[in-house]
Amino acid sequence: xxxxxxxxxxxxxxxxxxxxxxxxxxxxxxxxxxxxxxxxxxxxxxxxxxxxxxxxxxxxxxxxxxxxxxxxxxxxxxxxxxxxxxxxxxxxxxxxxxxxxxxxxxxxxxxxxxxxxxxxxxxxxxxxxxxxxxxxxxxxxxxxxxxxxxxxxxxxxxxxxxxxxxxxxxxxxxxxxxxxxxxxxxxxxxxxxxxxxxxxxxxxxxxxxxxxxxxxxxxxxxxxxxxxxxxxxxxxxxxxxxxxxxxxxxxxxxxxxxxxxxxxxxxxxxxxxxxxxxxxxxxxxxxxxxxxxxxxxxxxxxxxxxxxxxxxxxxxxxxxxxxxxxxxxxxxxxxxxxxxxxxxxxxxxxxxxxxxxxxxxxxxxxxxxxxxxxxxxxxxxxxxxxxxxxxxxxxxxxxxxxxxxxxxxxxxxxxxxxxxxxxxxxxxxxxxxxxxxxx
Amino acid sequence: xxxxxxxxxxxxxxxxxxxxxxxxxxxxxxxxxxxxxxxxxxxxxxxxxxxxxxxxxxxxxxxxxxxxxxxxxxxxxxxxxxxxxxxxxxxxxxxxxxxxxxxxxxxxxxxxxxxxxxxxxxxxxxxxxxxxxxxxxxxxxxxxxxxxxxxxxxxxxxxxxxxxxxxxxxxxxxxxxxxxxxxxxxxxxxxxxxxxxxxxxxxxxxxxxxxxxxxxxxxxxxxxxxxxxxxxxxxxxxxxxxxxxxxxxxxxxxxxx
Numbered sequence: 001x002x003x004x005x006x007x008x009x010x011x012x013x014x015x016x017x018x019x020x021x022x023x024x025x026x027x028x029x030x031x032x033x034x035x036x037x038x039x040x041x042x043x044x045x046x047x048x049x050x051x052x053x054x055x056x057x058x059x060x061x062x063x064x065x066x067x068x069x070x071x072x073x074x075x076x077x078x079x080x081x082x083x084x085x086x087x088x089x090x091x092x093x094x095x096x097x098x099x100x101x102x103x104x105x106x107x108x109x110x111x112x113x114x115x116x117x118x119x120x121x122x123x124x125x126x127x128x129x130x131x132x133x134x135x136x137x138x139x140x141x142x143x144x145x146x147x148x149x150x151x152x153x154x155x156x157x158x159x160x161x162x163x164x165x166x167x168x169x170x171x172x173x174x175x176x177x178x179x180x181x182x183x184x185x186x187x188x189x190x191x192x193x194x195x196x197x198x199x200x201x202x203x204x205x206x207x208x209x210x211x212x213x214x215x216x217x218x219x220x221x222x223x224x225x226x227x228x229x230x231x232x233x234x235x236x237x238x239x240x241x242x243x244x245x246x247x248x249x250x251x252x253x254x255x256x257x258x259x260x261x262x263x264x265x266x267x268x269x270x271x272x273x274x275x276x277x278x279x280x281x282x283x284x285x286x287x288x289x290x291x292x293x294x295x296x297x298x299x300x301x302x303x304x305x306x307x308x309x310x311x312x313x314x315x316x317x318x319x320x321x322x323x324x325x326x327x328x329x330x331x332x333x334x335x336x337x338x339x340x341x342x343x344x345x346x347x348x349x350x351x352x353x354x355x356x357x358x359x360x361x362x363x364x365x366x367x368x369x370x371x372x373x374x375x376x377x378x379x380x381x382x383x384x385x386x387x388x389x390x391x392x393x394x395x396x397x398x399x400x401x402x403x404x405x406x407x408x409x410x411x412x413x414x415x416x417x418x419x420x421x422x423x424x425x426x427x428x429x430x431x432x433x434x435x436x437x438x439x
Numbered sequence: 440x441x442x443x444x445x446x447x448x449x450x451x452x453x454x455x456x457x458x459x460x461x462x463x464x465x466x467x468x469x470x471x472x473x474x475x476x477x478x479x480x481x482x483x484x485x486x487x488x489x490x491x492x493x494x495x496x497x498x499x500x501x502x503x504x505x506x507x508x509x510x511x512x513x514x515x516x517x518x519x520x521x522x523x524x525x526x527x528x529x530x531x532x533x534x535x536x537x538x539x540x541x542x543x544x545x546x547x548x549x550x551x552x553x554x555x556x557x558x559x560x561x562x563x564x565x566x567x568x569x570x571x572x573x574x575x576x577x578x579x580x581x582x583x584x585x586x587x588x589x590x591x592x593x594x595x596x597x598x599x600x601x602x603x604x605x606x607x608x609x610x611x612x613x614x615x616x617x618x619x620x621x622x623x624x625x626x627x628x629x630x631x632x633x634x635x636x637x638x639x640x641x642x643x644x645x646x647x648x649x650x651x652x653x654x655x656x657x658x659x660x661x662x663x664x665x666x667x668x669x670x671x672x673x674x675x676x677x678x679x680x681x682x683x684x685x686x687x688x689x690x691x692x693x694x695x696x
Contacts, residue, residue, distance in 0.1 A: 139603075142551035146558075153495055153559055157566040160492065176695045179487030185480040186467040189489050196496055197503050204507065204552070208544030215534065218527045219605040221654060228606035231596045233554050233589055238610060247625050250614025262582045264565070265575035274571035275693035277493075282568065289565055436617070437626040 008129045009065040015136070016067050016126055020059035023119045027052035030112055044109050051116055058123065069127030070318075079316025084242075084303065085422050088415070091299050095290070102279070106159035118151065128318045134306055138214040143232055143305055150298065160277035174276035226310045226323060235304030236297050242312070243417045245428070245438035253410070257292075260407045264289070267396070267404045292411055331427035338368035350434075362432055369430035373439065376413075381405040479683055481691055488692040493567070497560035501588075502679065504553040508591075511546040512668065519598070521664035523657045526600035550592050557588045569693035577685040580678055587675045594667035597660060605655045608663070612655065615646035622646060 027048045034045030058068050070078075098105055105111065122144075125131045135144055164174040230238045240249035268285045279286050307314055309321040339347045350361035363370065384405060385393040393401045420426040430439045446452055447460055461470040471482045487493050518537060519529045533543050561581065564570055570578035597608045620627040623637075623644040631638040641653050651658030686692060 139551070142548070142555060146555045149555065149559065150562075153562065156492065156495070157563065161566065174695045176487040176493060179485060179490060180694070181486050182483040183486050183489065184464070184467045184483050186461050186470050186477070188486075189480060189484065190477065192489060192491070192496070193499060196499065200500060200503060201507070204545050204549055205541070207548045208541040211544070211548070212534070213544045213547045213599075214601075214603060215530055215599060216602040219523075219600045219602060221605065221656070223602070225602055225606055228610050230610045231593055231607050232551075233592065234611060237614070246614050246617035247619055247622070251618045251622070251625070258582060258586055261561075261585075262579045265570040265572070265578045268570075269572060269575070271572050271696070273568040274574075274696060275567060275569060276695045277567055293562065435626055435629060436624060 005129065006065070008132070009067065009127075012067070012126065012129075012132055013062055013065055016062035016123065017059045019119075019123050019126070020055045020062055023116070023123065024052045024055035024059065026119075027055060027116070041109075048112070055119075055123075062127075067127040068124060070124050075128065075318040079319055082307070082314075082316050084307075084314055084418075087303060087307070088295075088299070088418060092295060095294060099287075099290075102158050102162055106155065106162045108159075111155045111159070114155075115151070118148065125317065130318050130320055134317070138211050139232060140305055141211055143301070146298075147302070157277055158279070161279045164276055164278050165280040168278070168280065174278065176276040227308060227312055229304070229308075232301060232305050236300035239300040239304035239308070240414065243414065243421055247436070248439065253414070256407065256410050257297075260292075260411070263403060263407070267400055269400075288408065288411075296411065296414055331421070331425045333427050333431040334369045334372065334429045335365055335431060337424065337426070339365075358434075362434055366430050366432060369428070369439070372429055377406065377409055381409065479687075481687065484691060485694055487694055494692070495559060495563045497556045497563055501553055501556045501560055502683075504549050504556060505675065505679070507549045508546060508553065509672065511542055511549065512672075514542055515546055516668060521598065521660050523600065523660060526598065526660060530599045530601070546595075550595060553588055554592055557585050561585060564693075567693060574685075574689045574693060577682060577689055580682050580685065584675060584678050584682060587671055587678065591667060591671045591675065594663040594671065597655070597663045598667065600660065608659070609655050612646055612649055612659075615649055616641075616644065618645050 031045040031048035031052060034041040034048060061068055105114070126135065134140065160175065164176075167174060229235055237249055237254060240253060243249070244253065264285075268282070273281050306317070309315040309325070310323040311326050313325040313327050315321055315325070335347055339345050348361065348365045350358050350365060352358075381402070385401060389401075389405070392404070396404065417426070428438045430437065432438070440448070456470075457473050458469040459466050461467040468482050471477045471480055515533070518533055520526065530543070534540055564578065564581065593608070593611060597604045616622045617625045619625045620631065621639065621644055622628065623639050623641045623646075625639075625644075628637070628639045628644075641647065647653065649659070649662070650656075651662050
């Protein structure tokens, strides 16, 4: 598929024409709505019409097997800039900008500009065979859909939160209160449900007709594919394996994610702010949840699916998946950093056997890591409860506060470990292979 | 009298629907109260609760997708045999031989879509603060349903028995090896010994319980099949019933106080 580019362009043509036409149609609808609204929207409608024309033109080109794509210089630049570090901090910076500038970004025309930019980037990138190969894998199609859906719904939710926050500042109730009047479920709700079911069935049937379910070679336990990937919704956990051992990434952290989610209503237990979109009154909880969901869950899934190739090496969006690329293994444990780099001594080696004495010797070897963990999980929470988060401790009580701070520290352990890996090549803070304990 | 009226006047129609067509207020109330499926709804709700802007409809869509998965899943079970000998061949037959050969596609894409809609539903409930009292417990049920959705999807992933499925499940189940105390490569496993004999070995740990063997094979296929088609759907159905019940009992769909 990748060798012959004319063959690739022929294969991708129908997909590209479809996507460009969808983008054109969406801009057409936006323009039509703008024209009907009048005022400033009428001016912007002109821009949407231009976009519609542009996408139509692209669709025609794609139909003639000469789809417009990103120039090679830009693709190379993007790939050179991309890496686990830039992705993590780039996404963090982008989310921060979106959050701080939310009053601006929730304006419909700004949101629509972002949407157009995303569609333009995606459609142009799809003319690249390597990008297309990764993104159009049948099981990856839902992830692409998820990115767009998530973008839209985040915009929709934030727009309502911004409006409600403004109304609350002005002493009005949230907008949801304007609709407090009751209405009968038949017909007002059952018909929405019916239309929704019909529309969704149609989407599913079309999706099923267009994209075939993947079926690879028959299962062969003696032939390990490289890379072997977990199903996409668990790829985030697999990506965590880069930073944690399987016990943490595969068992402890998932358990804590589930536990932490279930505990949310018992940690954020005030009744105010229930039942309407809002950010202002609940910044802390909002930011923690969004950071966990978008940055530590969704982003890791995207990295694991779209950027990890053979040997779990990192690949750019437009790069061929070279099976010989190996990740660099130059990681060191904290014990080595502490004893060798800091103190200039050899790492103590515990005797092969000898019960308690051996145990003590292992603890001694890992003394720096144990101290770090004690400070991290005990010291910092204690200090926080007395200083920065004193108000939380007073409001929540000891049990809730302890649970919240420990969950927070656990959650932050992941980005902290990422940063330590990228800066000091740190592998494990505490490394006791004797007891299968790695942290 | 029009034909439609005649049908609605007939004994047969009246025996099924116990009241006239829902065209006036009284009968629009009755239709909800007297119909098993519709009675999941309240008779009347606040207008904001039917605004798609507010609900995103994601909870309803997730429930509908569960229904789609159940129907297509039952149809697939007519064709599929969960054995190493037949599983893959039945996939080929489903693709190439069976009429309306998109059953597996609808089932698979519906499953992926359900994972996404469940996440979006969770996001909406979080953004609107709808987990707050008195709805705390229903949020917890929701978290369990989220986990069940992922497990349903994961157990189904093995069934095609191709390279994609066994290696994805191998990657996933290998994590269980490292479970603290319960996995034979996990921390604390050494503590569970009697007179120097390990209790937790590769033949007795939690991964073995999941797979029924030391690696993904015939036994795992059977276990995942039973989990996927019987155990997990039953559990999910039960919890969905609790979830919907609690939505009503906790004061209906959330809204500003």
